Amino acid sequence: MQLTITKPDDWHLHLRDGAALxxxxxxxxxxxxxxxxxxxxAQPIVNTALAAAYRQRILSALPASSDFQPLMTIYLTNNTSxxxxxxxxxxxxxxAAKLYPAGATTNSANGVTxxxxxxxxxxxxxxxxxxxLVHAEVTDVDIDIFDREQAFIDKYLAAxxxxxxxxxxxxxxxxxxxxxDFVLENHHTAATLTPQHLLFNRNDLxxxxxxxHNYCLPIxxxxxxxxxxxxxxxxxxxxxxxxxxxxxHATEAKENSCGCAGCFTAHAAIExxxxxxxxxxxxxxxxxxxxxxxxxFYQLPRNKQxxxxxxxxxxxxxxxxxxxxxxxxxxxDTPLQWTIK
Ligand code: NCD
Ligand code: ZN
Numbered sequence: 001m002q003l004t005i006t007k008p009d010d011w012h013l014h015l016r017d018g019a020a021l022x023x024x025x026x027x028x029x030x031x032x033x034x035x036x037x038x039x040x041x042a043q044p045i046v047n048t049a050l051a052a053a054y055r056q057r058i059l060s061a062l063p064a065s066s067d068f069q070p071l072m073t074i075y076l077t078n079n080t081s082x083x084x085x086x087x088x089x090x091x092x093x094x095x096a097a098k099l100y101p102a103g104a105t106t107n108s109a110n111g112v113t114x115x116x117x118x119x120x121x122x123x124x125x126x127x128x129x130x131x132x133l134v135h136a137e138v139t140d141v142d143i144d145i146f147d148r149e150q151a152f153i154d155k156y157l158a159a160x161x162x163x164x165x166x167x168x169x170x171x172x173x174x175x176x177x178x179x180x181d182f183v184l185e186n187h188h189t190a191a192t193l194t195p196q197h198l199l200f201n202r203n204d205l206x207x208x209x210x211x212x213h214n215y216c217l218p219i220x221x222x223x224x225x226x227x228x229x230x231x232x233x234x235x236x237x238x239x240x241x242x243x244x245x246x247x248x249h250a251t252e253a254k255e256n257s258c259g260c261a262g263c264f265t266a267h268a269a270i271e272x273x274x275x276x277x278x279x280x281x282x283x284x285x286x287x288x289x290x291x292x293x294x295x296x297f298y299q300l301p302r303n304k305q306x307x308x309x310x311x312x313x314x315x316x317x318x319x320x321x322x323x324x325x326x327x328x329x330x331x332x333d334t335p336l337q338w339t340i341k
Pocket of ligand 2: 013
């Protein structure tokens with residue numbers, strides 16, 4: 001069985017920096033035309049100048065024949081200025097700003113500690129029509145890790161949505177029924193969905209042994225939530241589109257007594273999504289999800305090129321070289337079902 005679709009884009013991607021780019025960039029450029037590049041480097045990309053310089057480093061790591069386009073974002077902090085938002089929105093290579101609650105995930109120490117203090121920033125983003133990308137999890141130690149997404153929606157996101165009705169918001173890597181409902185109920189609100197949250201539930205992380213390569217944030221949830229995500233992804237609703245959240249960490253940082261959060265999926269991203277849509281008998285909905293609704297939301301043209309997938313099984317290697325370390329790909333232990341022609 002074969003399937004040809006318009007070339008997809010990845011609307012949520014971590015490439016890292018330095019020598020890591022020599023591994024990460026080529027995987028994404030092989031299958032995606034564009035990607036929204038997350039700004040959570042060890043030194044976060046907090047302004048347009050840093051974003052422009054990071055973009056150049058990504059382009060330098062591209063294979064010569066590639067015309068892949070990195071779409072840059074800036075990282076909101078307690079100190080982000082209204083002027084910086086204005087500059088970012090006017091720059092041709094910056095497409096969004098990302099809100100990380102401080103401490104929510106990898107490299108979020110410089111994130112926002114008081115979301116409500118950011119009102120002037122959200123006001124300016126609304127005015128400039130710069131999309132707000134949200135890592136929607138509270139960090140309160142007394143909130144159970146499985147409830148953190150819903151708690152963020154209730155405590156913060158609902159208020160942002162209400163106060164800035166024209167602001168375009170992406171609830172990144174949605175993992176719960178509540179997130180899906182929130183997106184469905186609100187205008188100018190979309191969500192990215194990852195392959196790991198569409199394929200796996202929390203048993204795949206914890207039952208029969210801890211599987212560190214399935215550990216990411218937001219954490220995998222129970223099966224009812226996974227089913228809600230699959231339903232949303234395969235519904236043909238343009239509010240839901242592809243964002244891998246591919247987040248490489250060296251094997252030894254994952255297989256560790258305190259392992260890092262993040263699944264590296266870029267080696268087989270569209271193949272993993274094809275498997276999800278195939279299992280849901282919704283392959284006809286894959287192209288909209290992976291290639292149309294993202295650019296439509298970001299008000300960018302759809303891609304012209306195509307990509308052909310075929311239902312042929314293959315096995316990802318045990319690991320890839322990752323600077324002086326190794327990188328273990330997601331779903332390494334089970335054959336992948338789809339392959340790129
Ligand atoms: C991401 C990372 O490693 O940068 N990790 C993850 O588990 N998804 C950060 C993020 O998107 O939360
Ligand atoms: Zn991410």
